[in-house]
Amino acid sequence: MALEWDLAADTVVIGFGAAGAAAAIEAANGGAQVLALDRFAGGGASVLSGGVVYAGGGTSVQRAAGVADTPEQMLAYLRREVGDAVTPATLKRFVDSSPAMIDWLAAQGVPFEASLCPYKTSYPSDRYYLYYSGSELSGFGRAVAEPAPRGHRAKGRGTSGKQLFGPLAASAARLGVRVETLTRATRLITDDNGAVIGVECATLRDAPGGVRARYTRMAKIAAKPGIYYKPLRRALERELDALDRRHARTIRVQARRGVILSAGGFIANRAMVKEFGPNYRGGLVLGTTADDGSGITMAQQVGAATDRMGNISAWRFILPPSGFTGAILVGADGRRVIDESRYGAAVGHALITEHGGKGWLLVDDTLMRTAIGEIKRQSTWFQRAQFEAMRRSAVRGGTLEVAAAKAGIDPAGLRATVNAHNAAIDAGEPDPVGKPAEFTKPVRQGPFWLLDVGIKPSLTNPCAMLTLGGVVVDEQTGAVKTAEGNDIPGLYAAGRTAVGLCSDSYVSGLSLADCLFSGRRAGRSAAGIEPVESDNAITAEGN
Numbered sequence: 001m002a003l004e005w006d007l008a009a010d011t012v013v014i015g016f017g018a019a020g021a022a023a024a025i026e027a028a029n030g031g032a033q034v035l036a037l038d039r040f041a042g043g044g045a046s047v048l049s050g051g052v053v054y055a056g057g058g059t060s061v062q063r064a065a066g067v068a069d070t071p072e073q074m075l076a077y078l079r080r081e082v083g084d085a086v087t088p089a090t091l092k093r094f095v096d097s098s099p100a101m102i103d104w105l106a107a108q109g110v111p112f113e114a115s116l117c118p119y120k121t122s123y124p125s126d127r128y129y130l131y132y133s134g135s136e137l138s139g140f141g142r143a144v145a146e147p148a149p150r151g152h153r154a155k156g157r158g159t160s161g162k163q164l165f166g167p168l169a170a171s172a173a174r175l176g177v178r179v180e181t182l183t184r185a186t187r188l189i190t191d192d193n194g195a196v197i198g199v200e201c202a203t204l205r206d207a208p209g210g211v212r213a214r215y216t217r218m219a220k221i222a223a224k225p226g227i228y229y230k231p232l233r234r235a236l237e238r239e240l241d242a243l244d245r246r247h248a249r250t251i252r253v254q255a256r257r258g259v260i261l262s263a264g265g266f267i268a269n270r271a272m273v274k275e276f277g278p279n280y281r282g283g284l285v286l287g288t289t290a291d292d293g294s295g296i297t298m299a300q301q302v303g304a305a306t307d308r309m310g311n312i313s314a315w316r317f318i319l320p321p322s323g324f325t326g327a328i329l330v331g332a333d334g335r336r337v338i339d340e341s342r343y344g345a346a347v348g349h350a351l352i353t354e355h356g357g358k359g360w361l362l363v364d365d366t367l368m369r370t371a372i373g374e375i376k377r378q379s380t381w382f383q384r385a386q387f388e389a390m391r392r393s394a395v396r397g398g399t400l401e402v403a404a405a406k407a408g409i410d411p412a413g414l415r416a417t418v419n420a421h422n423a424a425i426d427a428g429e430p431d432p433v434g435k436p437a438e439f440t441k442p443v444r445q446g447p448f449w450l451l452d453v454g455i456k457p458s459l460t461n462p463c464a465m466l467t468l469g470g471v472v473v474d475e476q477t478g479a480v481k482t483a484e485g486n487d488i489p490g491l492y493a494a495g496r497t498a499v500g501l502c503s504d505s506y507v508s509g510l511s512l513a514d515c516l517f518s519g520r521r522a523g524r525s526a527a528g529i530e531p532v533e534s535d536n537a538i539t540a541e542g543n
Contacts (some may be wrong), residue, residue: 005198005254007180008254010027010032010034010258010527011024011257012034012255012260013260014037014185015036015261015263015290016179017043018044018168019046019497019522021169021172023519025171027523028175028176028177029175032527034175035177035178038179041181041219041220042169044287044290047165047166049164051153051154051161053101053152053509053512054507055098055513057070057095061129065116065149071096073146077144080144082501082502083505094501101513109171110167111154111163113129114130115128115130116128117131120137120325121319122315122383129155130149132149133343133508134150134509135342137341138341139341142436180203180205182203183201183251184290186250186294187199188299188302196255196258196489200251202250204244205251206249211247222236228284229459230285240289258526259490260526261471261480261491261494262515263296264495266291267291268285268288269293272293277310283314283462284462286465287466291467295471299480304480305472305483306469306470307472308504311503312466312468313465313466314345314463314465315464315465316359316463318344322374325340326367328443329360330413331356332358334415335417337351337359338433340435341439343507345505345506347359348455352455360452363451364446365446365449367441371387388460389460389461390461396448400448403449418443425441468503469499471493473500477492477521477531478525480498492522492525494515495515500514501517
């Protein structure tokens with residue numbers, strides 16, 4: 001019996017964030033009629049993000065800023081970060097295509113600026129749009145490559161995700177991409193041979209205008225500020241579910257050439273996080289309600305394999321102020337946790353996996369005075385709020401032992417750590433945990449501050465988290481693969497729904513860069529374009 005279809009397109013994209021928009025643009029440029037489905041109004045986690053794209057090897061922005069970088073140095077560094085999440089050939093393709101990716105984004109209308117941030121930070125203020133967004137400057141990074149700033153932040157005040165996604169969405173619209181909002185994909189439809197030929201959805205497309213407006217408004221509030229306050233988000237999610245039950249109807253959407261899953265990860269699905277990453281709870285859910293793992297689950301229902309599902313990134317940022325690179329991060333036993341100049345995801349990972357989520361930043365009085373002066377000129381509003389929250393909750397003591405006892409840290413362990421740290425500086429020897437000498441500062445002048453940077457629920461000092469695992473894809477085409485290694489015909493995946501560049505280790509901008517890289521790849525494949533040896537063959541216009 002033939003299926004009846006309510007909508008049809010050559011390529012159907014599920015989830016219209018950065019990955020989905022990139023896929024839609026490339027599929028449309030390849031001659032496909034494209035329909036994108038989004039549970040809410042589009043943008044996903046990408047529009048909430050900092051709008052940072054990790055790129056290098058000599059991008060136009062780097063060159064304008066006077067930054068010398070080469071593909072070889074970028075590749076050497078990313079080998080350490082990416083590990084075996086993707087093959088060496090795929091990583092090289094990404095690196096080689098990196099300058100062209102920035103040009104492609106600029107051609108879509110994404111604004112960049114060659115203003116280089118002169119200090120180490122987790123996210124630059126509105127004065128700077130190119131910065132060291134990972135661990136390039138740390139001992140970890142310098143051991144393998146010359147450091148270069150590769151965090152390309154889309155230009156715009158505040159967090160810049162909307163400056164990245166907005167132009168992509170507009171570009172897709174100019175190419176004729178249709179977007180069905182308030183439409184939630186619930187099931188993939190396959191033919192008798194197992195090929196994916198469409199999508200079943202629950203949609204509010206025919207609901208009264210007032211219902212659609214209310215749903216959109218509540219979804220926007222649930223995304224932000226709901227991202228910061230879980231009770232608000234949960235209350236709004238209950239209201240959204242009630243409206244879905246009352247007004248949504250089921251439709252079927254035909255995909256003549258292919259379906260692309262770009263529906264995000266599963267950080268908003270508490271049951272899945274508990275199953276795959278039980279130690280990663282209590283953090284800030286970095287995503288929207290739609291980051292519920294539904295894209296991964298739908299793929300699994302038609303035979304998809306998954307990998308690295310337990311890999312979750314937890315960001316414990318201690319910068320700005322930049323002076324805190326000279327602080328000492330310790331656990332409850334008083335031992336150093338990590339090189340404090342490492343990226344926040346590396347810090348969070350070390351705290352959770354090696355120190356039970358507990359950690360304190362030791363700062364002496366001299367350094368704290370420096371930090372108080374720096375925070376005013378180096379930070380955004382949310383970074384200032386984080387710093388003030390840490391300062392207000394900090395314990396102080398005239399001696400290390402007194403401060404340690406107040407914080408619940410082993411005093412003898414802390415004293416031994418500080419002695420070893422200071423002795424290395426005095427003797428001109430390497431730092432005990434490998435921090436570069438330019439960042440080391442002796443701990444001498446009391447009172448001594450211990451700032452709690454542990455992983456726990458906090459409204460003013462949250463630890464952001466996102467999932468990195470997903471479905472396994474062919475790295476040449478983006479086709480979703482089965483456990484036996486076969487492609488599922490007609491099904492592709494991109495972004496955090498799929499295993500990708502950042503599925504082992506995350507630095508700022510690498511997820512969005514992967515969304516663009518994998519989204520464009522899937523879009524070209526779904527449109528029937530054969531993969532090329534290097535993405536350098538793809539022009540800035542995407543043709």
